[in-house]
Amino acid sequence: MHEYDVVIVGARCAGSPLATMLAQAGLEVCIVDQARFPSDTLSTHLVQSHGVAILERLGIRDTLLDLGAVEIDHISLINDDVRIDGEAEPGDLPALCVRRVTLDDVLVKAAEAAGAEVRTSTRVTGMLRDDGRMVGVETGDGPIRARLVVGADGMRSSVAEWVGAREYHVVPGGRMFAVAYFDGVSDSAGHLRIGRVGDNAFIAAPADGLYMAGVGISISESQTFMADRDGSFDRGLRAWPELADLVAGSTRVGPIRMITEWHSFFREAAGPGWALVGDAGHFKDFTPGQGISDALRQVDHLAPAIVAGLAGDLDADLRHWWSWRDDDAWDMYWFASDLGSPGASTPLETRMMRNVSNHPDGARDLIKVFDHQISPWELFSTRRLVLASMQALVDRPGRIGPTLREIVTSAKEQRRREKVRPASVEPLRLPVSIATV
Numbered sequence: 001m002h003e004y005d006v007v008i009v010g011a012r013c014a015g016s017p018l019a020t021m022l023a024q025a026g027l028e029v030c031i032v033d034q035a036r037f038p039s040d041t042l043s044t045h046l047v048q049s050h051g052v053a054i055l056e057r058l059g060i061r062d063t064l065l066d067l068g069a070v071e072i073d074h075i076s077l078i079n080d081d082v083r084i085d086g087e088a089e090p091g092d093l094p095a096l097c098v099r100r101v102t103l104d105d106v107l108v109k110a111a112e113a114a115g116a117e118v119r120t121s122t123r124v125t126g127m128l129r130d131d132g133r134m135v136g137v138e139t140g141d142g143p144i145r146a147r148l149v150v151g152a153d154g155m156r157s158s159v160a161e162w163v164g165a166r167e168y169h170v171v172p173g174g175r176m177f178a179v180a181y182f183d184g185v186s187d188s189a190g191h192l193r194i195g196r197v198g199d200n201a202f203i204a205a206p207a208d209g210l211y212m213a214g215v216g217i218s219i220s221e222s223q224t225f226m227a228d229r230d231g232s233f234d235r236g237l238r239a240w241p242e243l244a245d246l247v248a249g250s251t252r253v254g255p256i257r258m259i260t261e262w263h264s265f266f267r268e269a270a271g272p273g274w275a276l277v278g279d280a281g282h283f284k285d286f287t288p289g290q291g292i293s294d295a296l297r298q299v300d301h302l303a304p305a306i307v308a309g310l311a312g313d314l315d316a317d318l319r320h321w322w323s324w325r326d327d328d329a330w331d332m333y334w335f336a337s338d339l340g341s342p343g344a345s346t347p348l349e350t351r352m353m354r355n356v357s358n359h360p361d362g363a364r365d366l367i368k369v370f371d372h373q374i375s376p377w378e379l380f381s382t383r384r385l386v387l388a389s390m391q392a393l394v395d396r397p398g399r400i401g402p403t404l405r406e407i408v409t410s411a412k413e414q415r416r417r418e419k420v421r422p423a424s425v426e427p428l429r430l431p432v433s434i435a436t437v
């Protein structure tokens with residue numbers, strides 16, 4: 001039977017760019033997806049600027065712009081009565097909003113053009129094993145042998161289940177999320193809005209010809225929401241008048257897509273003959289819109305590890321990459337969990353956001369946090385947390401007890417996270433960057 005260098009299960013924002021990079025580096029790659037592209041999937045599809053830089057290197061940013069991807073040049077972060085407005089930094093490629101039905105199709109075509117063998121409408125049903133090592137996959141159309149199997153098959157990864165990859169640092173999902181598109185919204189310029197108003201979270205932005213609006217409500221209210229999707233979604237939007245005004249008079253296009261059951265996790269990401277990348281190996285709260293650019297970022301480091309590993313010690317290089325991934329994702333993982341926690345903003349959170357909005361560099365630094373340029377804990381440093389804690393007590397003199405409890409709980413949680421923080425790891429360096437091969 002023919003043996004590929006790598007078989008990849010899943011062809012969206014993790015699988016296809018990996019296939020492209022590996023094929024560009026001269027490896028023989030087969031990529032398999034049960035979907036037939038163009039194919040949509042639930043996502044609010046904000047690609048952060050550092051992810052856009054990888055799309056640019058892959059040579060597909062211009063194609064996406066031609067297809068209507070919107071460059072985000074203005075970001076508004078709203079936390080009840082606190083508003084932080086920031087502009088894209090000159091010199092950085094702007095973040096992009098592009099619907100997944102567009103993005104994923106372009107990624108698949110790029111993999112094909114780079115020389116990967118792309119098999120869509122093909123479901124992977126199991127793994128091929130030899131003496132404890134993964135040596136390929138079973139599909140409805142027959143087996144595919146490879147020296148390495150990569151699971152890029154999303155948060156409910158079957159590959160992860162088949163190889164027995166364990167989850168760690170698990171955090172239960174905070175909010176369910178419902179997203180829909182609107183036609184005829186006049187505010188189609190590159191303005192992204194992320195809000196937390198009352199108990200609900202919101203995201204809204206234009207994307208290739210339509211306008212996307214999403215509402216997040218506490219996961220404990222999922223049943224009530226689902227009992228009357230349309231009504232609940234409309235009521236959710238109306239809870240943020242700025243968003244309700246924007247979509248008023250426009251027409252909702254297509255279904256309301258929802259996610260009601262999920263959790264955040266790290267998963268063991270490598271073993272004998274296998275690796276997990278993208279959501280298959282790590283899923284974080286989607287509130288700050290990181291998953292796509294994280295997948296691109298992981299792939300950008302995994303590809304050189306695979307190229308080096310197949311010529312040397314593959315298992316060791318994959319383990320190294322896995323350690324790098326944990327280190328790289330750590331700070332954002334907890335920031336995302338905090339940002340997505342259900343319920344209304346607490347006095348401490350409100351005060352922290354107010355201080356960011358009052359600081360001359362606050363908006364710029366917050367955008368840098370979202371773009372993975374600085375750690376959230378540089379902006380929300382211990383010194384700033386202590387100051388905000390004192391101010392929060394003064395802000396709500398009638399609620400000193402609950403505010404103190406929040407401060408203590410938050411400080412304990414930060415200490416717990418610090419204790420289990422993974423070691424800092426340098427990425428594997430190759431003499432030549434893969435994307436320039």
Ligand SMILES: Cc1cc2nc3c(=O)[nH]c(=O)nc-3n(C[C@H](O)[C@H](O)[C@H](O)COP(=O)(O)OP(=O)(O)OC[C@H]3O[C@@H](n4cnc5c(N)ncnc54)[C@H](O)[C@@H]3O)c2cc1C
Pocket residue numbers: 009010011012013014015032033034035041042043044045046047048122123124125152153154155158177179259277278279280286288289290291292293294295
């Ligand atoms: C509500 C919501 C909003 C989000 N908003 C954002 C955002 O604004 N910005 C952002 O960056 N991220 C966002 N994310 C996260 C983002 O969508 C994911 O991180 C991203 O899709 C991960 O890509 P992936 O390629 O790893 O997996 P997926 O996109 O899940 O792709 C997995 C692929 O594997 C295929 N597959 C699965 N099993 C098999 C099998 N057995 N055989 C063959 N094929 C298989 C599937 O068909 C699928 O095509 C959001 C997520 C949610 C839920």
